[in-house]
Amino acid sequence: MQITIKLFAMLKNGRFDSAQRECPDNTTIQDILNGLAIPVSEAAIIFVNGRHANPEDDLHHADTVSIFPPIGGG
């Protein structure tokens, strides 16, 4: 299945802004984080198709995963 991954703020440094990946069925968000070497502690906010999600959630074909680090400045 095809998944679109969007990374935000510091997470895109050294990676990408947006990319499409072929993934096996039953891929979870945690699998995506592992593949990108993003510790779960760095994925403070996760959305799938514009709705809030958690690392253990399964992904489905054509899903778009958006991952944000902790945003702390002001």
Added chain:
Amino acid sequence: MLSESERFRYQRQLIVTDWDQEKLKCSTVLVAGTGGLGGVIAQYLAAAGVGTLRLLDDDSVDLSNLNRQILFRTDDIGKPKSILACERLAALNPEIKIEALVERLTEGSASRIAAGCDVIVDGFDNQPGRFLLNSIASRMHIPYIYGAVDEWHGQASFFYPPATPCLACLVRETTPTTRKIPVFGAVPGVIGSLEAAMTIRYLMTGETPLAGQLLIFQSDTMSFDVLCFEKNPTCQVCGAKARAK
């Protein structure tokens, strides 16, 4: 009742659709932090005529603040931010009441600091402070207008549980970062302006356009997005168990 001088001062906003200056005049707002975000928020709320502004900041001005904290000047270095902000904003609008609190927000001081506030607006510069603000706002049942920035990126939202999710429903609490957060002035300028606009709109109309939604601003691609999120029923801050305590 507005004075003649107030009617003259606010004449350009009094003709804005839905504007209710009396409501703003009767409102009290806590601005938590007076730096990059808080300075912009406080400046716009003061100019608009929010009746009472409570400015909370325990920090003093540092040279490295001045790339983004537009209330302060080079000859302010070493002086307490909330007192300086109070002086600057009183000069901008002497019609309103401004209180400066040179202290840190803690569980112990929260009830006193936030007492009587209609809204708490987030001008903090750290994640632990935001989680504390969220917890206090939820417990005291005060709307919390959230904003945060990092590098080219900014976020804003509105939390008012139990009607809406809270910050802890949205963001997993992580180990506080020790890195210096990259920031330049225009991003907190944009997010702080959005927080001020949201505060004014909420005070006058009770409308909560970003309830359950996270606004994302990316200044590198000049894009705005709005993403949805829902309440976490087991949230440690606003879930059913937390509220029953």
